[in-house]
Amino acid sequence: xxxxxxxxxxxxxxxxxxxxxxxxxxxxxxxxxxxxxxxxxxxxxxxxxxxxxxxxxxxxxxxxxxxxxxxxxxxxxxxxxxxxxxxxxxxxxxxxxxxxxxxxxxxxxxxx
Amino acid sequence: xxxxxxxxxxxxxxxxxxxxxxxxxxxxxxxxxxxxxxxxxxxxxxxxxxxxxxxxxxxxxxxxxxxxxxxxxxxxxxxxxxxxxxxxxxxxxxxxxxxxxxxxxxxxxxxxxxxxxxxxxxxxxxxxxxxxxxxxxxxxxxxxxxxxxxxxxxxxxxxxxxxxxxxxxxxxxxxxxxxxxxxxxxxxxxxxxxxxxxxxxxxxxxxxxxxxxxxxxxxxxxxxxxxxxxxxxxxxxxxxxxxxxxxxxxxxxxxxxxxxxxxxxxxxxxxxxxxxxxxxxxxxxxxxxxxxxxxxxxxxxxxxxxxxxxxxxxxxxxxxxxxxxxxxxxxxxxxxxxxxxxxxxxxxxxxxxxxxxxxxxxxxxxxxxxxxxxxxxxxxxxxxxxxxxxxxxxxxxxxxxxxxxxxxxxxxxxxxxxxxxxxxxxxxxxxxxxxxxxxxxxxxxxxxxxxxxxxxxxxxxxxxxxx
Numbered sequence: 001x002x003x004x005x006x007x008x009x010x011x012x013x014x015x016x017x018x019x020x021x022x023x024x025x026x027x028x029x030x031x032x033x034x035x036x037x038x039x040x041x042x043x044x045x046x047x048x049x050x051x052x053x054x055x056x057x058x059x060x061x062x063x064x065x066x067x068x069x070x071x072x073x074x075x076x077x078x079x080x081x082x083x084x085x086x087x088x089x090x091x092x093x094x095x096x097x098x099x100x101x102x103x104x105x106x107x108x109x110x111x112x
Numbered sequence: 113x114x115x116x117x118x119x120x121x122x123x124x125x126x127x128x129x130x131x132x133x134x135x136x137x138x139x140x141x142x143x144x145x146x147x148x149x150x151x152x153x154x155x156x157x158x159x160x161x162x163x164x165x166x167x168x169x170x171x172x173x174x175x176x177x178x179x180x181x182x183x184x185x186x187x188x189x190x191x192x193x194x195x196x197x198x199x200x201x202x203x204x205x206x207x208x209x210x211x212x213x214x215x216x217x218x219x220x221x222x223x224x225x226x227x228x229x230x231x232x233x234x235x236x237x238x239x240x241x242x243x244x245x246x247x248x249x250x251x252x253x254x255x256x257x258x259x260x261x262x263x264x265x266x267x268x269x270x271x272x273x274x275x276x277x278x279x280x281x282x283x284x285x286x287x288x289x290x291x292x293x294x295x296x297x298x299x300x301x302x303x304x305x306x307x308x309x310x311x312x313x314x315x316x317x318x319x320x321x322x323x324x325x326x327x328x329x330x331x332x333x334x335x336x337x338x339x340x341x342x343x344x345x346x347x348x349x350x351x352x353x354x355x356x357x358x359x360x361x362x363x364x365x366x367x368x369x370x371x372x373x374x375x376x377x378x379x380x381x382x383x384x385x386x387x388x389x390x391x392x393x394x395x396x397x398x399x400x401x402x403x404x405x406x407x408x409x410x411x412x413x414x415x416x417x418x419x420x421x422x423x424x425x426x427x428x429x430x431x432x433x434x435x436x437x438x439x440x441x442x443x444x445x446x447x448x449x450x451x452x453x454x455x456x457x458x459x460x461x462x463x464x465x466x467x468x469x470x471x472x473x474x475x476x477x478x479x480x481x482x483x484x485x486x487x488x489x490x491x492x493x494x495x496x497x498x499x500x501x502x503x504x505x506x507x508x509x510x511x512x513x514x515x516x517x518x519x520x521x522x523x524x525x526x527x528x529x530x531x532x533x534x535x536x537x538x539x540x541x542x543x544x545x546x547x548x549x550x551x552x553x554x555x556x557x558x559x560x561x562x563x564x565x566x567x568x569x570x571x572x573x574x575x576x577x578x579x
Contacts, residue, residue, distance in 0.1 A: 048479065
């Protein structure tokens with residue numbers, strides 16, 4: 001099993017959700033986060049005074065998937081979250097050691 | 113004994129003492145008696161009315177009080193109060209950091225309360241009444257109407273001949289409230305609440321009241337022919353310069369220039385600026401003290417100048433920093449309102465348009481660039497907007513005053529206006545500095561660095577906003 005973590009622009013969430021839905025992904029966790037990469041934040045100017053805003057708002061999506069689905073999901077997120085402009089985000093894939101569904105006690109792939 | 117700890121107790125005891133004093137002032141007793149006797153006579157005439165309506169008519173015609181004027185001035189009083197609470201409180205509140213928003217709106221609210229009491233006690237009497245109306249005091253008015261003694265529902269102040277004096281005093285009270293509240297923009301986020309209260313009480317009595325008397329109450333500046341329809345010198349230059357003195361004496365906020373001090377919620381500021389704009393019709397059109405065509409001129413001039421200044425600031429900023437900002441357009445609107453204030457009842461709409469454009473551009477340069485050049489921390493630009501906008505408006509009133517609008521403006525002169533401006537600046541600068549020193553000795557001015565870091569909401573008031 002894999003854990004796919006994607007950091008995306010907040011404006012792309014709906015597109016990503018639809019793309020994953022069509023791949024039969026049953027669930028995901030979305031968190032509002034702040035950060036920066038090569039985009040480096042931006043600056044805001046109030047009455048002539050400029051403030052650098054280093055951390056920009058992003059969304060973090062976490063999805064636990066079977067090994068076989070992983071590549072398709074990564075490319076679906078990449079296509080749906082892409083705007084082509086700096087700040088589109090990143091996708092990380094990690095090995096997932098164990099999963100337990102709390103309600104039933106199922107474990108492993110059955111719990112996904 | 114430390115004043116810091118005894119201030120609340122002194123305040124409460126002082127309030128009670130004022131109540132006792134008010135009840136025992138001789139004038140108050142006389143007034144109560146005359147009120148009773150007039151109530152009796154009204155009641156008896158009402159009895160007469162039921163039998164014969166005719167005899168009551170001449171008595172009604174003799175009263176100088178005009179119901180239309182009175183209705184408009186009752187409305188204007190409420191409009192101008194709305195400018196301070198909630199208008200100015202929200203305008204400033206949205207521009208500070210979140211940890212200081214409650215402390216900032218609290219300043220406007222507390223000033224409203226303390227000025228109201230002081231205006232009733234002594235402020236109105238000294239600013240707007242004279243023992244001998246034919247020879248009013250050049251520097252101060254009379255003390256005869258302390259505690260509003262002798263001011264009943266039928267009395268009239270010669271300065272506003274067609275409205276009851278209690279309406280006039282309440283209307284002028286709302287000006288006395290907003291003027292010190294404007295200063296808060298200069299020392300935002302770094303003045304102890306106790307020092308703020310003492311400063312404002314002293315400033316009202318030692319700065320606002322005399323200057324209001326000089327210009328409007330029969331004092332020497334009005335006598336010289338200084339034109340100030342609604343408060344360019346008395347309100348805006350006065351508060352703006354006091355603000356600059358506060359900013360210079362207090363020094364910069366901790367972290368100024370390195371820490372992000374961006375406004376925490378500009379929507380709040382937009383609501384505040386909009387309330388200021390709407391309320392300003394009470395301020396400018398109300399300053400005619402009557403419901404007539406000149407009040408109408410002040411109204412249209414106010415609207416035109418405000419819109420022009422808002423656009424001018426927005427375009428100027430758009431040229432310089434490539435974006436038309438929300439803070440820019442609302443700041444421009446306030447600058448326009450300020451600049452048209454002294455001119456509103458003297459100029460025609462074309463003059464108002466020009467005043468608005470000049471004020472929008474120059475106030476933008478003052479707030480965004482002059483401040484940076486000199487390096488003072490006028491946090492919310494009380495000086496940049498009110499001081500600079502007030503000076504522009506007062507000077508240009510001398511240029512654009514149109515005798516066809518107001519015959520009082522026919523001897524308009526930029527030199528006379530300049531004298532009014534200089535007298536106001538000198539007095540407010542010196543007195544504000546002295547009052548700050550008094551506050552420093554009594555309770556200290558700035559909270560500790562640690563407290564400033566935590567924010568004034570929690571350290572001064574024990575509260576915070578959670579969103």
